[in-house]
Amino acid sequence: xxxxxxxxxxxMIPTLLLISLVxxxxxxxxxxxxxxxxxxxxxxxxxxxxxxxxxxxxxxHIRYWKWIVQFFWLEPQxxxxxxxxxxxxxxxxxxxxxxxRGPVMDLVVQRLPQTVWVVGMSxxxxxxxxxxxxxxxxxxxxxxxxxxxxxxxxxxxxxxPFFSGVLVIVIFxxxxxxxxxxxxxxLVVDSWDNFVLQLKQMIMPVMVLALQTTAQLSRxxxxxxxxxxxxxxxxxxxxxxxxxxxxxxxHVLRNSMIPVVTVIALGVPSVFxxxxxxxxxxxVNGIGQLLITAIQATDLPLVQTLTFMFAILIxxxxxxxxxxxxxxDPRIRYD
Amino acid sequence: xxxxxxxxxxxxxxxxxxxxWDQFKSHKGALVxxxxxxFIIMAVYLIPLFWxxxxxxxxxxxxxxxxxxxHPFGTxxxxxxTFARMMQGGQTSIAVGLTAMALSLFLGTFVGVxxxxxxxxxxxxxxxxxxFLALPLLPLLLLMMLLxxxxxxxxxxxxxxxxxxxxLAIGITSWMPTARIVRGDILAIKERxxxxxxxxxxxxxxxxxxxxxxxxxxxxxMVSATLGIANAIITExxxxxxxxxxxxxxxxxxxxLYDATDYLTMYPERVFWPGFAISLTxxxxxxxxxxxxxxxDPRIRGR
Numbered sequence: 001x002x003x004x005x006x007x008x009x010x011x012m013i014p015t016l017l018l019i020s021l022v023x024x025x026x027x028x029x030x031x032x033x034x035x036x037x038x039x040x041x042x043x044x045x046x047x048x049x050x051x052x053x054x055x056x057x058x059x060x061h062i063r064y065w066k067w068i069v070q071f072f073w074l075e076p077q078x079x080x081x082x083x084x085x086x087x088x089x090x091x092x093x094x095x096x097x098x099x100x101r102g103p104v105m106d107l108v109v110q111r112l113p114q115t116v117w118v119v120g121m122s123x124x125x126x127x128x129x130x131x132x133x134x135x136x137x138x139x140x141x142x143x144x145x146x147x148x149x150x151x152x153x154x155x156x157x158x159x160x161p162f163f164s165g166v167l168v169i170v171i172f173x174x175x176x177x178x179x180x181x182x183x184x185x186x187l188v189v190d191s192w193d194n195f196v197l198q199l200k201q202m203i204m205p206v207m208v209l210a211l212q213t214t215a216q217l218s219r220x221x222x223x224x225x226x227x228x229x230x231x232x233x234x235x236x237x238x239x240x241x242x243x244x245x246x247x248x249x250x251h252v253l254r255n256s257m258i259p260v261v262t263v264i265a266l267g268v269p270s271v272f273x274x275x276x277x278x279x280x281x282x283x284v285n286g287i288g289q290l291l292i293t294a295i296q297a298t299d300l301p302l303v304q305t306l307t308f309m310f311a312i313l314i315x316x317x318x319x320x321x322x323x324x325x326x327x328x329d330p331r332i333r334y335d
Numbered sequence: 336x337x338x339x340x341x342x343x344x345x346x347x348x349x350x351x352x353x354x355x356w357d358q359f360k361s362h363k364g365a366l367v368x369x370x371x372x373x374f375i376i377m378a379v380y381l382i383p384l385f386w387x388x389x390x391x392x393x394x395x396x397x398x399x400x401x402x403x404x405x406h407p408f409g410t411x412x413x414x415x416x417t418f419a420r421m422m423q424g425g426q427t428s429i430a431v432g433l434t435a436m437a438l439s440l441f442l443g444t445f446v447g448v449x450x451x452x453x454x455x456x457x458x459x460x461x462x463x464x465x466x467f468l469a470l471p472l473l474p475l476l477l478l479m480m481l482l483x484x485x486x487x488x489x490x491x492x493x494x495x496x497x498x499x500x501x502x503l504a505i506g507i508t509s510w511m512p513t514a515r516i517v518r519g520d521i522l523a524i525k526e527r528x529x530x531x532x533x534x535x536x537x538x539x540x541x542x543x544x545x546x547x548x549x550x551x552x553x554x555x556x557m558v559s560a561t562l563g564i565a566n567a568i569i570t571e572x573x574x575x576x577x578x579x580x581x582x583x584x585x586x587x588x589x590x591x592l593y594d595a596t597d598y599l600t601m602y603p604e605r606v607f608w609p610g611f612a613i614s615l616t617x618x619x620x621x622x623x624x625x626x627x628x629x630x631x632d633p634r635i636r637g638r
Contacts (some may be wrong), residue, residue, distance in 0.1 A: 015466070018466060022466075022470065023475075023478075026475070026478060026479070026482070027482065154622065154625075157565075157617075157621055158614050158615075158617040158618035158621055159610075159618075160572060160617070162573060162589075162592065162593075163592065163606075163610035163613060163614055166606050166610065167606070167610065170599065170603040174599060174603055175603075269471070273473045273474070276474070276477075277573055277576065277577065281596075291474055291477070295477050295478065295481050295579070296578070298481065303478060307471055307475065310471030311469060311470060311471050313471075314469050314471060315469050
């Protein structure tokens with residue numbers, strides 16, 4: 001298992017390099033000039049200097065190499081400096097955003113907590129709701145509960161977050177006035193009242209994102225339980241005289257959780273992706289919103305870095321899912 | 336020796352598609368979904384032919400009207416008839432959905448067949464599929480919208496250009512699941528005896544694929560087609576909702592929803608029409624796909 005993990009870790013490097021190349025080339029080969037908005041009265045030599053200042057002067061491969069070095073070598077140094085007060089990265093050029101003229105990573109670090117809070121909470125809530133629903137609807141297959149669960153998860157699949165989000169805003173903040181429709185990130189949780197406020201503003205985005213997670217996971221949990229409920233070992237367990245709760249909740253559940261756990265791991269990056277839309281609906285100023293504003297302002301270094309960070313998330317969680325599968329299921333060992 | 340009437344013994348031969356239809360009929364949700372989807376397509380394309388209002392006609396004096404007989408869905412802030420705009424938006428959304436699905440299906444089937452049938456290509460093509468699956472799709476779609484919008488608009492005009500761009504972008508980023516499923520099925524099918532028999536009488540590879548192998552993978556392709564329509568409609572609406580889709584004067588369901596969110600507190604009903612249209616269409620297509628999957632799976636059929 002260890003050797004498999006190490007092998008997968010090594011394969012990650014060329015995969016990530018390839019993905020970064022794809023993103024870089026997409027930005028590079030696209031027609032359009034970032035200097036197109038500059039007035040024609042600006043003399044060409046000044047324009048040339050502006051190009052150099054934006055880091056556009058050198059040939060393509062050198063810029064790619066520079067970006068990779070900045071991302072994988074320089075930024076970790078900045079992180080180490082930040083935590084240990086050392087000075088590895090002093091005086092070196094980091095990836096600079098064209099909008100703020102500040103380092104891209106600082107922006108990301110500012111925005112990350114909001115996204116992680118909302119997305120993480122919604123994912124946990126989604127998982128906690130989905131698993132019992134999946135278990136029970138598999139146990140009572142074709143019952144009313146199961147049919148209703150199927151219908152609700154179909155709705156969860158079909159109603160896009162930009163509609164369910166707007167819908168809950170209309171219902172709970174316009175009509176009923178229970179929750180604020182705009183997420184206030186300046187709120188500091190230091191007292192009970194502020195905690196209640198924080199809870200109130202988190203409920204709607206979390207519910208919208210959790211609906212998607214629940215829809216997919218409960219279906220998957222149900223299918224996985226159904227696969228196991230008819231196995232011979234279940235009959236054996238019942239024949240031994242074990243109680244129904246022990247049979248289902250211990251024997252069947254443990255075996256059904258193997259694929260479900262990997263699906264939970266695989267779903268994390270897509271929830272981050274879906275958060276782009278949810279953040280836009282609820283005005284959460286997280287990573288997704290940063291990406292949208294960067295795209296609207298043609299801030300290419302920021303867009304490039306953010307897209308690549310999403311890709312890193314996907315690759316890492318794919319690895320986690322693979323390794324978890326091997327650890328949980330001794331029949332699947334890759335060596 | 337008893338005399339049994341012979342027509343009792345030999346039933347009329349039934350083709351496979353009869354069995355499929357029988358199973359499909361027994362899935363109520365799928366039937367309703369299919370009928371509803373056809374209904375939406377018909378409504379969206381036929382009603383504008385005799386509808387008295389034009390989707391782009393601005394009548395500023397009758398702006399922001401509520402539901403009435405003359406304007407069943409009301410009018411927007413410029414006095415345009417919302418119902419007419421919904422129909423026109425539906426035409427675009429469904430056209431994008433169907434075209435993008437066709438493209439993604441074509442790409443997916445092509446890659447899947449190539450990878451499954453030719454052992455030499457298998458490794459390369461599947462690594463390519465894995466790479467595409469590891470790409471962050473929504474950010475990339477947004478990026479493509481940003482980068483290629485202006486040149487395509489210049490080349491084909493603002494509406495056709497963005498249509499081509501959206502269809503291409505969705506098609507390129509959604510073919511991977513189809514490719515994987517098709518490849519898996521073809522790996523199993525190409526080892527079967529009838530393929531060997533066909534090869535032994537000298538059938539060329541191209542004919543082998545088109546005549547003997549493709550008909551056997553039609554069912555998974557049809558199921559991913561329905562899922563592809565749903566995915567394409569949602570993606571297009573998401574792009575329009577984020578302000579990176581069609582231009583404002585060119586309605587699609589996502590764009591109408593996006594425009595309506597500005598008037599959320601005053602006219603919340605405006606959000607409902609496009610939102611329900613998207614959700615119901617996708618729901619019906621998903622049910623259709625669910626029923627098709629059951630109907631086309633020989634293990635479930637006949638039970």
